[in-house]
Amino acid sequence: MMQAATVITNGKKNAFSNLTPWLAVLAGFSILPGVLGPYWLNSAIVGLFYVMMASSWNLLAGFTGQVSFAHAAFAGIGCYTSGILAAKFGLHPLLGLPVGVALAALFSLGLGVLCIRMGGIYLSLTTLGFSEIVHIIIQNEYEITRGTMGLKVPFILGPYSKITAFYIMLVTAAVMVWAVHRILTSDMGLRFRAVLNDETAASSLGVPVTRVRVTAFVISGAMAGLAGSLYGHYLMLITPHIPSLDMMFHVLAMAVIGGLGTLAGPVVGAFLLEVLSESVRHFSDKYHVLVFACVALIFARFAPQGLVGLISACRQRWVGKRGVT
Amino acid sequence: MSLLDVHRASKRFGGIRAIAGVSFSVEPGEIIGMIGPNGAGKTTMFNLITGSVALDDGSISFRGRKITGKKPHQICREGISRTFQVTRPFGKMTCLENVYVPLVENRPGLKGAARRQSAEDLLALTALTGKEDWHAASLNLIDKKRLELARALAADPKLILLDEVLGGLNSVEMPTALDLIKSLRDRFEITVVWIEHIMGAIMSVCERVIVLDQGRLICEGSPETVCRDRGVIEAYLGDQQDA
Numbered sequence: 297m298m299q300a301a302t303v304i305t306n307g308k309k310n311a312f313s314n315l316t317p318w319l320a321v322l323a324g325f326s327i328l329p330g331v332l333g334p335y336w337l338n339s340a341i342v343g344l345f346y347v348m349m350a351s352s353w354n355l356l357a358g359f360t361g362q363v364s365f366a367h368a369a370f371a372g373i374g375c376y377t378s379g380i381l382a383a384k385f386g387l388h389p390l391l392g393l394p395v396g397v398a399l400a401a402l403f404s405l406g407l408g409v410l411c412i413r414m415g416g417i418y419l420s421l422t423t424l425g426f427s428e429i430v431h432i433i434i435q436n437e438y439e440i441t442r443g444t445m446g447l448k449v450p451f452i453l454g455p456y457s458k459i460t461a462f463y464i465m466l467v468t469a470a471v472m473v474w475a476v477h478r479i480l481t482s483d484m485g486l487r488f489r490a491v492l493n494d495e496t497a498a499s500s501l502g503v504p505v506t507r508v509r510v511t512a513f514v515i516s517g518a519m520a521g522l523a524g525s526l527y528g529h530y531l532m533l534i535t536p537h538i539p540s541l542d543m544m545f546h547v548l549a550m551a552v553i554g555g556l557g558t559l560a561g562p563v564v565g566a567f568l569l570e571v572l573s574e575s576v577r578h579f580s581d582k583y584h585v586l587v588f589a590c591v592a593l594i595f596a597r598f599a600p601q602g603l604v605g606l607i608s609a610c611r612q613r614w615v616g617k618r619g620v621t
Numbered sequence: 622m623s624l625l626d627v628h629r630a631s632k633r634f635g636g637i638r639a640i641a642g643v644s645f646s647v648e649p650g651e652i653i654g655m656i657g658p659n660g661a662g663k664t665t666m667f668n669l670i671t672g673s674v675a676l677d678d679g680s681i682s683f684r685g686r687k688i689t690g691k692k693p694h695q696i697c698r699e700g701i702s703r704t705f706q707v708t709r710p711f712g713k714m715t716c717l718e719n720v721y722v723p724l725v726e727n728r729p730g731l732k733g734a735a736r737r738q739s740a741e742d743l744l745a746l747t748a749l750t751g752k753e754d755w756h757a758a759s760l761n762l763i764d765k766k767r768l769e770l771a772r773a774l775a776a777d778p779k780l781i782l783l784d785e786v787l788g789g790l791n792s793v794e795m796p797t798a799l800d801l802i803k804s805l806r807d808r809f810e811i812t813v814v815w816i817e818h819i820m821g822a823i824m825s826v827c828e829r830v831i832v833l834d835q836g837r838l839i840c841e842g843s844p845e846t847v848c849r850d851r852g853v854i855e856a857y858l859g860d861q862q863d864a
Binding site (some may be wrong): 483486487489490492493494496497498499500501502503504505 | 671673692693694697698702703705709710711712713714718721722723725726727772773775776
């Protein structure tokens with residue numbers, strides 16, 4: 297019975313092999329600007345930013361087991377780099393963007409190499425420290441970053457329009473999720489999973505564990521840089537909130553509640569929590585943190601595999617029952 | 622030239638001398654048995670050869686090149702692979718994916734259908750046909766050991782180190798497994814060093830046996846010689862004068 301169930305779930309059916317639901321979701325999203333008012337359209341854009349953040353963090357934490365707390369810091373490095381280049385030197389955001397991504401990648405390379413001898417809690421603590429350092433520097437270097445006042449930056453492309461921003465974010469998020477999928481189904485993804493499953497066995501079979509882990513760190517950091525950079529130029533006012541632990545735990549909660557180590561999990565988690573936090577904010581500004589924490593607790597206790605894991609478990613049970621009768 | 626040359630290898634763990642100045646060499650095409658009581662240092666010897674534990678002293682060469690100080694993945698690419706006594710499957714990956722990992726690293730030219738074919742052949746060789754898409758964690762212990770072997774073979778080794786691969790097999794499965802080990806050399810031209818507690822199995826397959834006891838090499842020779850050796854008998858049964 298157990299084994300029969302395992303065979304069913306193992307049968308090559310990766311989340312993306314069935315492309316239809318993903319295309320349906322994408323199509324559904326692309327008509328959103330015609331349906332939603334400006335308030336909820338803003339939420340959708342923020343949601344898309346979180347999709348990018350949670351998906352790229354999941355690539356690192358969910359598929360190589362490195363729980364890094366520096367993800368928001370990399371987003372901050374991305375957005376402040378392109379933001380400062382645009383605000384102080386008049387560089388077009390689209391040109392500043394790749395510089396921001398490159399710098400985020402460079403920092404993640406440095407941090408990745410530094411952390412590589414550490415595992416588990418030590419890696420988490422070091423990245424936590426790095427994240428705080430970035431946050432404090434940005435907050436205090438008033439001359440350059442304007443600290444908590446925030447730095448005014450130009451819009452991504454042309455005149456300000458939420459619709460333009462939405463489509464840019466939608467396309468980038470879709471490409472990023474697709475890229476994560478491609479990485480995971482490639483030979484590199486196989487290495488990621490081997491390292492996650494058993495480092496000792498992987499290295500005894502020829503997997504260069506160190507290089508694989510650093511690679512994951514850099515790819516995921518660069519993706520965070522891109523997400524942060526785009527988000528900053530949408531907000532047009534970047535503050536130290538982007539590279540903050542607040543942001544980091546938000547992203548972490550989304551990935552975990554959605555389902556760590558699955559492709560759909562972070563996408564579902566990002567939107568679920570974004571919609572949830574906006575809905576709660578309708579009633580009161582105070583309670584959304586409380587609701588958030590409760591949801592996270594409930595999931596941690598009753599559905600540690602996240603929402604996506606819960607759904608597939610239910611589906612499996614249903615399929616199993618049908619098979620018996 | 623010997624395939625593998627272990628020269629005065631030593632390793633301490635705290636106050637315990639796990640391996641104390643052990644030297645031996647392995648010639649191409651041999652099947653060598655490595656035996657000894659529990660805690661003799663057999664698995665530690667494997668860990669030293671594959672680089673997962675660093676030597677304190679001495680050196681190890683493979684095909685005339687020093688491999689001391691190299692990382693496990695580099696040693697694997699040199700052509701040494703191993704199985705683990707306590708199995709280490711990639712539990713959340715399918716059997717097929719488990720075998721893909723070493724194939725990707727050691728035979729990069731093999732892609733797509735050819736890679737799949739190669740992986741399926743290896744799983745068939747180790748009697749895992751039909752379980753290609755099972756999660757490795759859902760296999761029973763014997764199948765996990767089979768998967769260990771399939772994976773180690775997929776790394777395309779010149780020398781394979783087998784750490785108690787027979788444990789748990791019944792009398793019907795045993796001869797098949799022994800034939801498989803013999804065929805590693807005869808069909809795949811892989812040299813074998815094999816740790817095993819089942820003496821009958823070692824006797825029927827190996828030409829040469831190395832005996833370790835308390836980190837020392839106490840005897841080396843044909844199975845018959847080793848069985849008659851006084852030191853070996855004492856190591857296993859205790860000193861007769863004590864009794």
